[in-house]
Amino acid sequence: MYRVFLFLFLFICAKSINGQTKIDYGNNPSAGKYYKVRGINFYTEQYGNGKPLLMIHGNGGAIKSMATIIPYFSERYKVIAVDSRAHGKSIDPGDSLSFEMMADDNAALLEQMHIDAAYIIGWSDGGIVALELAMKHPNKVIKLASTGANLWPDSTALLPSLWKEEMSHYDLYKSKIFTTAKEKNDWKIFMLDWVQPNIPLSALQSILCPSLIISGDHDLINLEHTIKIYQGIPKAYLWILPNSGHATLIEHADEFSKKVDDFFQTPFKKLQ
Secondary structure, eight states, rough: OHHHHHHHHHHHHHHHHHHHHHOTTTTTTTTEEEEEETTTEEEEEEOSSSSSEEOOOTEEEGGGTTTTTTHHTTTTTTEEEEOOBBTTTBBOOOOOOOHHHHHHHHHHHHHTOOOSOOOEEETTTHHHHHHHHHHOOOGGEEEEEEEESSSSSSSTTTHHEEEEEEEHHHHHHHHHOOOHHHHHHHHHHHHHHHOOOOGGGGGGGOOOOOOEEEEEEETBBBBHHHHHHHHHHSEEEEEOOOEEEHHHHTTTTTHHHHHHHHHHOOOOOEEE
């Protein structure tokens, strides 16, 4: 649940940023467009021109979560920012949600947009979706940058304090009967992080694209876990941001954008 509160806070930050740029990311009719994909109307906003770059936000977030980095990348790429299934304007009445499902959504969206492959930036749950996308649909990913992702949902991956907070939330509400659509949706996206993901380290070997694995040195994800993700991907770099929490692309937006852009533009070279 802490991650949901975090994204609510970041919405406020994004709103302040949008006030300066005069663009209300996530609520911009001039850039917004819906695509009917896998039974859901997915809301997207597109900015800039060039090679396609798909941005995937985290749990409880929406396009607005990526507001700090959209301006930089839209000057260099065709940015495709998406409200994920059951988030933002992408309404999902279904009772199930999984990272595999969300990866399939993004692959199908790119297909419908007639985009053969894209660069990917995924944050938190979006970072997990980026990894799943590269595993399940390798031809759709040119390179990926994943920040704040985890492979499984226990205290060996998450900070113990976060895991205990999520456990308390689950214990408090697990017997509650939810009646409104919002309550049901909020519980569905909470349960996504409570019981998922469940990705074995060995599965990362199937990620063939160059990957930049990112974490803050005070992230919500245990640093040792992030290192395991980096070590499991054949063509990967690891970047740990000093003096950063989970919101690497908010707290260090300029540095984040330049580092990821440089990774996208530079041929991968395996470090010795």
